[in-house]
Amino acid sequence: MDALRGFVYRIIYQNTQNTYCVFLVKDYNEEYITCTGRFEAPNEGEDIELKGRYVEHQKYGFQFDASSIEKLKPDNMGSARLYLMNLGIKGLGEKSIDKICDYFGIRLLDVLREERPEEIKDVPGLRKGVKEELYNTLLGEGILSDLNHFFESHQISSKWSRTVYTYYGASSIDVIRDNPYNLLRITPDMLFNTADTLAVNLGIEADDERRLEAGVNWILGNLDNQGHTCLPVDELIGRTYDLLQVDADLIANHIDSLISQGIVYSTYYDDILYVYPPEMYVSEVEGVHYTRDFLIEADPISLDIPSFIERFEAENHITFGPEQKEAIELSFFEKFSLITGGPGTGKTTIIKALVKGFQLGGLGRIILCAPTGRAAKRLTEATEFEATTIHRLLMPVAGSDSYDFTKNEDDPLDIDVIIIDEASMLNVRLFYSLMSAIPREAHVIIVGDVDQLPPIGAGFVLKDLLDSDMVPYTRLQHIYRQSSGNSIVDSAYAINRGEMPSLDITSDEFTFIPVNSLGDMMKAIIDVYKREKEYVDDELDIQIISPMRRGKAGSTTISQYVQQSVNPPDSYKGEVRVNGITFRVGDKVIQILNNYELEVFNGEIGVIYAITKSDICIRFIHKEVRLSIDEAHMIMPAYAITVHKSQGSEYGVVIIPFVPMYGGMLQRNLLYTAVTRAKRKVIMIGTKSSVERAVKTVNGEERYTLFKERLQGRCDG
Numbered sequence: 124m125d126a127l128r129g130f131v132y133r134i135i136y137q138n139t140q141n142t143y144c145v146f147l148v149k150d151y152n153e154e155y156i157t158c159t160g161r162f163e164a165p166n167e168g169e170d171i172e173l174k175g176r177y178v179e180h181q182k183y184g185f186q187f188d189a190s191s192i193e194k195l196k197p198d199n200m201g202s203a204r205l206y207l208m209n210l211g212i213k214g215l216g217e218k219s220i221d222k223i224c225d226y227f228g229i230r231l232l233d234v235l236r237e238e239r240p241e242e243i244k245d246v247p248g249l250r251k252g253v254k255e256e257l258y259n260t261l262l263g264e265g266i267l268s269d270l271n272h273f274f275e276s277h278q279i280s281s282k283w284s285r286t287v288y289t290y291y292g293a294s295s296i297d298v299i300r301d302n303p304y305n306l307l308r309i310t311p312d313m314l315f316n317t318a319d320t321l322a323v324n325l326g327i328e329a330d331d332e333r334r335l336e337a338g339v340n341w342i343l344g345n346l347d348n349q350g351h352t353c354l355p356v357d358e359l360i361g362r363t364y365d366l367l368q369v370d371a372d373l374i375a376n377h378i379d380s381l382i383s384q385g386i387v388y389s390t391y392y393d394d395i396l397y398v399y400p401p402e403m404y405v406s407e408v409e410g411v412h413y414t415r416d417f418l419i420e421a422d423p424i425s426l427d428i429p430s431f432i433e434r435f436e437a438e439n440h441i442t443f444g445p446e447q448k449e450a451i452e453l454s455f456f457e458k459f460s461l462i463t464g465g466p467g468t469g470k471t472t473i474i475k476a477l478v479k480g481f482q483l484g485g486l487g488r489i490i491l492c493a494p495t496g497r498a499a500k501r502l503t504e505a506t507e508f509e510a511t512t513i514h515r516l517l518m519p520v521a522g523s524d525s526y527d528f529t530k531n532e533d534d535p536l537d538i539d540v541i542i543i544d545e546a547s548m549l550n551v552r553l554f555y556s557l558m559s560a561i562p563r564e565a566h567v568i569i570v571g572d573v574d575q576l577p578p579i580g581a582g583f584v585l586k587d588l589l590d591s592d593m594v595p596y597t598r599l600q601h602i603y604r605q606s607s608g609n610s611i612v613d614s615a616y617a618i619n620r621g622e623m624p625s626l627d628i629t630s631d632e633f634t635f636i637p638v639n640s641l642g643d644m645m646k647a648i649i650d651v652y653k654r655e656k657e658y659v660d661d662e663l664d665i666q667i668i669s670p671m672r673r674g675k676a677g678s679t680t681i682s683q684y685v686q687q688s689v690n691p692p693d694s695y696k697g698e699v700r701v702n703g704i705t706f707r708v709g710d711k712v713i714q715i716l717n718n719y720e721l722e723v724f725n726g727e728i729g730v731i732y733a734i735t736k737s738d739i740c741i742r743f744i745h746k747e748v749r750l751s752i753d754e755a756h757m758i759m760p761a762y763a764i765t766v767h768k769s770q771g772s773e774y775g776v777v778i779i780p781f782v783p784m785y786g787g788m789l790q791r792n793l794l795y796t797a798v799t800r801a802k803r804k805v806i807m808i809g810t811k812s813s814v815e816r817a818v819k820t821v822n823g824e825e826r827y828t829l830f831k832e833r834l835q836g837r838c839d840g
């Protein structure tokens with residue numbers, strides 16, 4: 124390992140999220156060296172020592188790749204002044220620094236070097252607030268530097284230091300030494316193995332209680348990503364065993380003890396014990412409680428329903444079918460009801476009628492909502508009634524857990540009726556949050572297509588509500604949308620029945636382009652995208668939807684190809700490269716994390732209209748935002764997105780690559796979801812055998828949840 128000492132001449136790039144930074148160091152030979160590292164960027168002007176190695180970067184040439192950084196304490200009065208200035212304390216300007224230097228003289232170097240921040244308190248003439256902040260900062264700098272050493276001495280990146288210090292303050296090292304697995308709680312992107320390696324280094328035994336608890340919590344903590352709210356205890360023991368490799372009986376005993384201490388929750392059903400992380404248990408149990416509270420007839424509304432239906436039919440030149448009428452009537456009669464059906468069965472038309480009907484019936488405080496911005500926009504257009512996203516409706520508490528909302532039982536929504544569309548996307552936690560914010564007097568109408576992909580996150584609320592047979596529902600089966608031979612709707616229903624759509628007949632609505640190689644696929648995608656772009660007013664109306672994100676045929680790679688071809692670099696277009704991804708003016712991008720401050724949420728798609736030195740300016744459907752370059756990790760190029768990300772959104776034209784590389788992702792409900800995203804045209808590019816495989820593959824993935832059983836009263840809680 125090499126070492127490099129010098130002072131930080133300039134910060135070239137810093138990313139606050141994953142603490143990657145690039146900076147220029149002037150070493151003691153007066154040479155400038157570009158340095159990179161995965162830690163918090165130092166301040167310009169600071170003396171530092173880096174450990175790492177010199178590397179030759181393909182594009183940028185000679186660089187120092189640092190694995191650790193240590194801020195050197197000042198060794199002369201000039202650097203001491205700079206050091207104090209760089210602390211960035213408000214009110215600590217030249218004059219205050221003069222006072223500090225006058226008071227300590229040369230002794231200041233010892234105070235800073237030997238980390239004796241308490242002496243700062245003796246400096247006369249400094250404002251109390253400044254003194255306190257300086258004291259705390261110097262104390263923090265000392266602890267941070269100790270933490271850096273601590274981590275590095277155990278071969279762990281010091282990039283975690285700041286988070287640990289923010290969390291545990293002065294006792295950081297003691298807390299981590301006492302239980303290194305605490306790191307997993309506060310640094311969500313740390314892997315179990317990292318904390319485990321530290322634990323081994325610190326002499327913690329394999330069967331130590333702290334390790335057992337961390338292992339069980341780790342398995343339970345990952346359930347949400349896998350769609351489960353709970354695990355049967357044997358499955359939990361098995362998975363924990365695979366992770367920890369210790370005696371299974373020991374794990375079983377430990378799980379018992381965690382349950383009895385109330386650290387994890389459990390429920391018996393059918394002689395099997397299911398174990399839950401607490402937040403999942405609460406969401407499932409309370410989600411069911413709220414639902415039960417609504418399972419009663421509603422007070423009659425002052426509306427002559429049959430004559431209202433007749434009037435609506437006449438005004439809209441349609442005749443509702445019997446099941447559609449039943450859905451409308453149920454929505455008025457019941458407090459909680461459900462409507463499910465495939466594309467074109469009239470769900471949106473019914474919503475439009477319900478809005479009118481409730482308004483005429485005197486229940487005017489109506490909310491239409493959907494899980495995604497695009498779905499809300501489509502609903503607004505189709506019903507001529509403003510719809511919103513569930514997130515905007517519930518108002519997330521900034522900076523907290525993604526299911527922590529301002530609206531809840533204590534501060535409920537001020538509404539008479541709520542209609543929730545695209546409800547296949549509701550996971551247990553979102554459903555619970557939503558139900559807790561709905562006042563008991565309101566009508567709740569849930570609308571969705573249960574054959575779509577299950578939601579991201581735990582549970583499958585729409586399916587469980589239906590399968591429980593406890594909730595009044597209507598299943599719409601008749602298709603009203605005009606269909607001709609090879610249409611989107613016909614293909615979608617064929618896929619859903621497990622039959623092949625007709626791939627040989629090309630129509631305006633549905634085309635299949637066979638390809639034999641990945642190269643052919645990319646070429647065809649680009650040709651089709653360019654061609655279709657000519658026919659739409661808004662490029663957001665064309666979407667490439669791929670079964671997966673990673674890999675040579677994944678949405679990330681496809682996006683890069685399409686970007687190169689349809690939006691190549693040009694001297695007049697601003698662009699910026701962040702973490703290896705190029706963003707260029709004109710690019711289509713998708714938000715991949717919730718940004719509470721700017722109120723742009725996961726899954727929203729927009730177009731970059733300007734890039735400045737510090738910002739990326741994006742036009743989303745509902746608003747324009749300036750995202751700082753530091754926040755660029757919150758967006759991704761979106762020429763292609765995954766089917767999962769496309770849930771709940773519709774597009775005029777959908778291009779679906781479908782090749783053998785997608786392997787296990789070639790599933791029926793995934794293809795059905797992709798095809799049903801299209802309003803006017805589907806263009807599939809791939810191989811027939813891939814379509815065949817998907818049509819035949821019913822996703823057997825079981826989601827562990829007892830939502831349905833609880834609703835049926837078949838298990839406690």
Ligand SMILES: Nc1ncnc2c1ncn2[C@@H]1O[C@H](COP(=O)(O)OP(=O)(O)OP(=O)(O)O)[C@@H](O)[C@H]1O
Nearest residue numbers: 441442443444465466467468469470471472603604
């Ligand atoms: N009873 C009916 N008679 C005639 N046309 C109807 C009837 N119900 C709906 N439609 C028409 O069928 C088409 C599809 O209806 P709608 O958009 O409401 O269905 P949907 O279930 O919301 O479908 P998707 O989810 O695909 O949008 C629309 O053009 C609508 O006007």
